[in-house]
Each structure stands twice: as structure tokens, then as C-alpha cells.
Amino acid sequence: MNPLHGYLLLAALLFSIGLAGALTRRNAILVLVGIELMLNAANLNFIAFWRYGAKPEALGGVMFAIFSIGIAAAEAAVGLALIIAIYRHYKTANVDEVSSMKG
Amino acid sequence: MDAAFVTIAGLIVISALAAMTLRNLVHCALCLTITFAGLAALYLKLNAQFVGLAQVLVYIGAVAILIVFAILLTRSDDQAPRAAVLSPGWWLGVAIALAVFSVIAGAIGTSSASTPRATAAPGVTVREIGDKLMRDYVLPLEIVGLLLTAAMIGAVVIAMQERKKS
Numbered sequence: 001m002n003p004l005h006g007y008l009l010l011a012a013l014l015f016s017i018g019l020a021g022a023l024t025r026r027n028a029i030l031v032l033v034g035i036e037l038m039l040n041a042a043n044l045n046f047i048a049f050w051r052y053g054a055k056p057e058a059l060g061g062v063m064f065a066i067f068s069i070g071i072a073a074a075e076a077a078v079g080l081a082l083i084i085a086i087y088r089h090y091k092t093a094n095v096d097e098v099s100s101m102k103g
Numbered sequence: 104m105d106a107a108f109v110t111i112a113g114l115i116v117i118s119a120l121a122a123m124t125l126r127n128l129v130h131c132a133l134c135l136t137i138t139f140a141g142l143a144a145l146y147l148k149l150n151a152q153f154v155g156l157a158q159v160l161v162y163i164g165a166v167a168i169l170i171v172f173a174i175l176l177t178r179s180d181d182q183a184p185r186a187a188v189l190s191p192g193w194w195l196g197v198a199i200a201l202a203v204f205s206v207i208a209g210a211i212g213t214s215s216a217s218t219p220r221a222t223a224a225p226g227v228t229v230r231e232i233g234d235k236l237m238r239d240y241v242l243p244l245e246i247v248g249l250l251l252t253a254a255m256i257g258a259v260v261i262a263m264q265e266r267k268k269s
Binding site: 010015016021023044069074082 | 112116119124146149151190196265
């Protein structure tokens, strides 16, 4: 069991926890939290492969992680704004009660 | 596989599980913050100082606060204390997640890509990262800036109070 294995397994576990949460929780905010966990697991993979990869001086993994963090921030802002708009319309944040497209 | 990694990894997994299973949404947000902090510690441990500090600033500083705000803005009083937290077909979601984890873990165990090549820790300075961003990655940097501006304007427009038509 080398160190890279540990990081990759941790990232896989984090991704699965996020996926399970995004698929099973009723509250839309917790669905978004699950997606954030999955993005973070991908980031951990980027950094671990950069650290133990072939050419760490090329900085590929670090650059990818930085851009991924920026895009995740944009995604969280738009997603939470959508949830707030849905809540204002339906008076609920549960995803299984929001089932009609034109209300 | 040292003690620090095992401790941080255990903290991350436990807090992520708590963030996905707890009933109180504010507790979920706090556990998510602990997960983000643990990941930042792992980035620092992997010699990616800039990414670790960006994780602290962006995730703990901005995303966690945004999630807490959204939780407080969408809190409904009629939420029954025993209302279901999970959707009706929750066992299917858990089964899919377990299947995904077993596939990824099997791939990690058998792949030759998961054997480390570099052993020496790469020393990377913020100056080098800035140099790369301004030379090789300047177009993606500008695109991300544009995307963030568009996302910010879009979020404000979407969440703005709908004006009543008179």
C-alpha cells in the first residue's frame, strides 16, 4: 500500500459519499453539498497525481485544481441562487416536491 | 501511510458522512466545513501550499458561508420534526454509490497508474504558479474570470425578488 493508493482510495470514498448524498437527500441544498464533495474528491485526485506523478515541475495538477476550485465556486453561487428562487416559488426546498415545470 | 494521513483521512470521511446523514441542516454545513478543512490540510501535506490556502479561502471562507446563508433563507417553519430526510428510493442511490466505489477501488488496486513515480517532494513557489498562470495558462485564466463574472451576475439576477407586474 503506497501513499498514492491511500489518497486515491480516500478520494474514491469521498466521491461515493457525495454521490450517495446527492442521490438520496430530499433537500436541494444537501444535493448541492453532495456535488461539492464530489468536486473536492476530484481535486484531491489532481493534487495526489501531481505530487506522485512523472513531471511535478510542469505544475499541471496544481493548475487544474486551481481552475476547478474557481469553477466550483461559480457553480455553488448559481446553484444556491436557483434553490432560493425555487424556494420562493414553491415554498419548499425538497427536490421531490418540485415536480412541475410550468407553475 | 503515516499517522497524520490516517488521522486526517478519518476526520474527512467521518465529517463527510455526518454532512450527508445528519437531520439538522446547520449541523450538515458545519460538518462540511470540517471536511473542507481536512482536505486543505491534505493539500498542504502534499506540498501544494497554494491550492491548500485557496481551498481555505474559497471553500471555508465563501462556499460554506454561502451554504449557511441558503439554509437560513430557505428554512421552512412547517418542517415536521419527523419528516423524511431521504427520498423514497434512497436504497437505490446508496447501492449505486457502493457500486461506483467498488469499481473505482478495483481500478485503483489493479492499475499501473497508481504506482508513484516521483519520490522527492516538489518544491513549488507561488512565483512559479503566477508565472505559469500569466504565460501558459493566461487564456484559461481570462475565461475563468469571465465565467465568474457571468455567474455572479446570473446568481444575483436569479435570486433577485421578482417584481410584481402592475
